[in-house]
Amino acid sequence: MSDVVLKIGVVTGELASQRSDVWVVGVYQGGEPQPALAACGEEVEREVRRILKAGWLRGESGESFFLPIPAGSGVPVERLLLVGLGKRESVTLEGFRALGAAVVKACNKSGVDRALTLVALDTHRKLAGIKVMEAMAEGAWLGSYRFERFQNQDKKETPRHRLQKLAFALADDVHKRAGKRLQRAEWIARGVHLARDLANMPGNLLTPEILAKKGRELAERLPIKTTILSAPVLAQKGMNGILAVGQGSANPPCLIVMEYRRGGDKPTLAVVGKAVTFDSGGISLKPGAKMEEMKFDMSGGAAVFGFMHAIAEMKLPINVVGVVPAAENLPSGTAQRPGDVIKTAKGVFVEVINTDAEGRLILADALHHAASYDPDVIIDLATLTGACVIALGNHASGLLGNKRSLLKKLRQTGERCGERVWPLPLFAEYQEQIKSQVADIKNVGGREAGTITAACFLSRFVEESRAWAHVDIAGTAYDHSGSRAHMPKGATGVGVRLLCRYALTERM
Ligand code: BES
Numbered sequence: 274m275s276d277v278v279l280k281i282g283v284v285t286g287e288l289a290s291q292r293s294d295v296w297v298v299g300v301y302q303g304g305e306p307q308p309a310l311a312a313c314g315e316e317v318e319r320e321v322r323r324i325l326k327a328g329w330l331r332g333e334s335g336e337s338f339f340l341p342i343p344a345g346s347g348v349p350v351e352r353l354l355l356v357g358l359g360k361r362e363s364v365t366l367e368g369f370r371a372l373g374a375a376v377v378k379a380c381n382k383s384g385v386d387r388a389l390t391l392v393a394l395d396t397h398r399k400l401a402g403i404k405v406m407e408a409m410a411e412g413a414w415l416g417s418y419r420f421e422r423f424q425n426q427d428k429k430e431t432p433r434h435r436l437q438k439l440a441f442a443l444a445d446d447v448h449k450r451a452g453k454r455l456q457r458a459e460w461i462a463r464g465v466h467l468a469r470d471l472a473n474m475p476g477n478l479l480t481p482e483i484l485a486k487k488g489r490e491l492a493e494r495l496p497i498k499t500t501i502l503s504a505p506v507l508a509q510k511g512m513n514g515i516l517a518v519g520q521g522s523a524n525p526p527c528l529i530v531m532e533y534r535r536g537g538d539k540p541t542l543a544v545v546g547k548a549v550t551f552d553s554g555g556i557s558l559k560p561g562a563k564m565e566e567m568k569f570d571m572s573g574g575a576a577v578f579g580f581m582h583a584i585a586e587m588k589l590p591i592n593v594v595g596v597v598p599a600a601e602n603l604p605s606g607t608a609q610r611p612g613d614v615i616k617t618a619k620g621v622f623v624e625v626i627n628t629d630a631e632g633r634l635i636l637a638d639a640l641h642h643a644a645s646y647d648p649d650v651i652i653d654l655a656t657l658t659g660a661c662v663i664a665l666g667n668h669a670s671g672l673l674g675n676k677r678s679l680l681k682k683l684r685q686t687g688e689r690c691g692e693r694v695w696p697l698p699l700f701a702e703y704q705e706q707i708k709s710q711v712a713d714i715k716n717v718g719g720r721e722a723g724t725i726t727a728a729c730f731l732s733r734f735v736e737e738s739r740a741w742a743h744v745d746i747a748g749t750a751y752d753h754s755g756s757r758a759h760m761p762k763g764a765t766g767v768g769v770r771l772l773c774r775y776a777l778t779e780r781m
């Protein structure tokens with residue numbers, strides 16, 4: 274895993290005694306600096322106000338401006354970094370995540386080694402300094418992620434400079450709690466980085482077998498027990514959904530199970546993640562355009578890895594089982610065909626109309642297997658349907674499930690943590706669309722409501738009495754715009770923060 278190199282800490286005592294290259298201060302839109310600017314002394318404050326008046330900086334989010342500080346001004350640094358906070362009345366935690374990433378970026382560009390930020394000294398709107406700090410730190414770590422292992426040194430985007438240390442000045446009364454929060458944010462960020470690393474790997478270098486090996490490696494370093502169900506074992510257990518999807522590839526499929534038990538006799542949370550290491554569509558071959566993006570089709574599984582990693586580092590007192598069905602969907606002489614009928618582990622017969630609707634086939638067996646751990650909640654994450662990208666675009670994942678209270682919690686968690694999920698209905702009427710002439714169900718439900726009918730399919734593999742939520746991350750798992758500072762291009766690691774924050778608030 275690419276290490277989180279950026280060190281982030283909290284500063285105690287006199288600001289002036291801190292070794293730093295720049296101080297960071299926020300400016301609201303309209304040119305009003307945050308109150309903490311006063312800590313820089315009158316002379317600097319006057320200079321800042323002069324610059325704001327001149328309109329060199331407007332305070333819009335994303336803006337940054339380095340101001341040289343004359344010697345003897347009382348501020349022990351050579352430069353001040355002014356950053357835009359956006360409209361004062363509408364600042365958000367998500368805005369501060371982006372800000373944290375923007376600070377890192379500005380520092381990297383300008384050769385800054387150590388920065389001290391005063392942004393979290395103030396309460397912004399209703400957001401207390403400690404929350405602002407947590408969001409900025411998370412954003413800083415998320416934004417400093419790079420996937421460069423296949424680029425020779427000279428081609429790397431920023432070989433020149435990296436910010437080494439970011440320190441937060443905080444109001445005195447919150448210092449104690451701050452360290453703990455920072456540590457937690459770092460563990461979560463490391464989980465996101467792991468998920469991104471896995472999802473960014475190309476199909477040739479991350480096969481189901483290699484992913485299984487990564488699962489075993491987690492167990493070596495962390496209090497996690499990993500079990501791999503290889504293809505012959507899957508056959509014994511009748512997991513023909515996973516086998517059918519993988520049968521066209523020379524790389525055999527498998528089921529990766531990771532158990533984390535530190536919750537005593539508390540109930541178990543099961544998280545299931547689709548890991549199609551490459552999805553060509555199979556015999557129902559996808560068009561060539563952008564097919565390379567289907568290396569990201571294991572992002573649900575990657576999120577489960579990242580989540581397990583984070584909770585194990587946090588040593589959370591909970592019980593979790595992570596279930597990751599892994600397969601490669603390729604066309605060949607041994608591939609499954611449209612029209613095939615398979616018997617899933619649960620005993621449900623499925624008619625395969627389209628081999629490109631493979632995610633639900635592997636999830637069918639994985640969900641059924643997850644139920645054998647008798648969890649009280651099952652959450653699955655999957656890049657399941659293109660229809661979800663049409664419905665919600667890139668700014669929210671689709672959310673479906675069978676229990677209102679669980680869906681509500683996930684929606685709230687997503688809103689707070691910056692990984693939004695948005696509900697779609699699972700009305701019984703939609704089940705009609707997956708009725709089959711020859712089997713119990715078929716694996717496609719027609720063009721209409723594609724995300725919903727996919728979830729209908731999954732629902733057949735979860736008992737109605739068990740709380741279950743399905744998160745369709747097809748539109749959020751990777752980003753090609755790079756438009757959000759804390760979401761570099763490529764895999765986003767979506768799902769890790771959602772699951773972590775859910776686990777933290779639930780402590781099941
Ligand atoms: N992995 C794809 C879904 C996908 C599409 C993810 C775009 C990310 C971006 C999935 O396996 C798939 O191919 N789904 C089909 C289902 C259809 C055949 C019913 C789809 O959405 O077109």
Ligand code: MN
Nearest residue numbers: 552629630631
């Ligand atoms: Mn597919």
Ligand code: ZN
Nearest residue numbers: 549552570632
């Ligand atoms: Zn797929």
